[in-house]
Amino acid sequence: MQTVKFRRAINQALDEEMSRDNKVFLMGEDIGASGGTFGLTKGLMDKYGDMRVKDTPISEEAIMGTVLGASLVGYRPIFDLMFMDFIMIAMDQLVNQASKTHYLSGGKIKAPLVVRALAGGGFRAGGHHSQTLESWFTHVPGLKVVYPSTPYDAKGLLKAAIRDDNPVLFLEHKSLLSIQQEIPEEEYIIPLGKADVKRQGSDITIVAFGRMVHTALEAAEKLAELGIEAEVVDPRTLLPLDKDTILASVRKTNKVIIVHEAPKNSGFGSEIAAVISEEAIYDLDGPIIRIGGVFSTIPVGSIEDNLYPKVGEVVEEAKKLISKQEINKKSEVKVYDS
Template sequence: MSEKTYLQALNEALRQEMERDGNILILGEDVGRFGGCFGVTQGLFDQFGEDRVKDTPITESVIVGAAAGAAVAGLRPVAELMFVDFIGVAMDQLFNQAAKMRFMFGGKAKVPMTLRMPQGAGIGAAAQHSQSLESWFMNIPGLKVVIPSTPYDAKGLLISAIRDDNPVVFLEHKLLYGVSGEVPDESYAIELGKADIKREGADVTIVATSQMVYAALQAAEKLKADGIEAEVVDPRCLQPLDSATILDSVKKTHALVVAHEAVKFGGPGAEIAALVAEEAVEYLDAPIKRVGAPFCPVPFSPPLEQYYIPNADNIVAAVKSIR
């Protein structure tokens, strides 16, 4: 294994998959010579050329629509939007076309496309460039939703997303691009829909996604000082969701806190809380608690933005309210 950043892990996954399969192409704004808005496609244009690494107009509807069409025609496109916030102008192409084609044509049409989108707050990009919108995509049958937290997971899950015969929404938190971790140099795939227990514990389950996995791990260390051993579960995929791992953890710990950066109201934590309430309520010794962002646009002011983003202390407070 080598120490790699989250960004480098994604870049390596793209490179290795493109070397393996000539049907894979990349398209998006500035993904070519510039290497992508955040640098994820750096160097791929030089290696694979403009036929396979395509700069597009500043038109998200074209990017997503072209990716869906290319996928149905037999290619495996990996499309990039600069920010998840821009998906609004391309939702018809995503949820009415890409997500439904396989169903509407009785399985005869496959749509093996991956849509990579950076999301999340923390870089002072204000309300239109900082949202976490994973719950939108969770609610669309036909889409798979991947949200990795570590460099290791990012590489393995992106490889699986590219190889999948269904449209996959792949969400990357902008603050994670510089996070480092051990990543194998060789190609490997992580099964979509398989959660990972980032920390074992017996007293409370914390289900956390994306950047909040790190906040949950920090919270777990703080709770340890008070004699509370938290188990941190990272779903890694929100659709399909690994219900079994979450339920097994709750059955062991008898308490649940869910943490995500998306707004608390209607966020992914609501679905996870409902799952546990329906399937394992008899194992709970206390109410389920959710930690999420307030129901308002992401502020531009740095102090307000930091207040807006959930953190380890918020998770600790939620755990202590039930333990």
């Protein structure tokens, strides 16, 4: 095993896939000699040269079009978009072209490309560099959307995304880049479309992805002090969504909270809630609770922290779902005569 940071796990995945397949190459702004704004492509240009690590002009639309064209003739390009907020400039090529190519060609043409984007707030980067817009893309047939929360998942899922024959939007939360975790030194791949139960529990299910997985896990530890065992489910891939794992957890605990960083309004939590209400409504002992970010433009500075779900908020909502009688019963310490 090796202990690596999230950013290093991404770098390893890129390195291993470029070494394995010479059809894999990178394109993006400032990804070459400088190793990228956050060091995610560090050392790759030195190893593979400037023909496979292409520093580009500032034109997301042109990069996306070039990446799409390369994928159509047999390459497996990776577009390092930098901040997710810039994806609007590349929307037409990604949503109207890349996602539809396989279908509109009658299955004859594939577009195996990956768009990597840094998402999320908490970095004091303001309204143009802090959004997490995953729900926009889960509405597009033909795309896959991946949002890992740990170094282990990031590496295994990115390798799977690069090998996938569909266009994949791969989101990396910038506030997670420095977290560390032990991962195998040998190669491993995590299949797309498979959720992970990050914590086992029996009393309530918390579904979260990206940075909010760590908020959910911290809340679960606080709840455990009250005798409440929360199960934390991380979808990891939002499209396609592993409904079975989520539903199995809900049917076990009979209570559910969904947490995401994006604004609650039309966030991806709404889709998860709809799936549960359609397929497991009679297994629930209470309402489906959604906790999302505030519906606001993201400001600069520490005030930004007030926009995102907090550990205490998750704990309080869980306590509301579980009656005081249940909490007291779980917290009772029984003393037996010897």
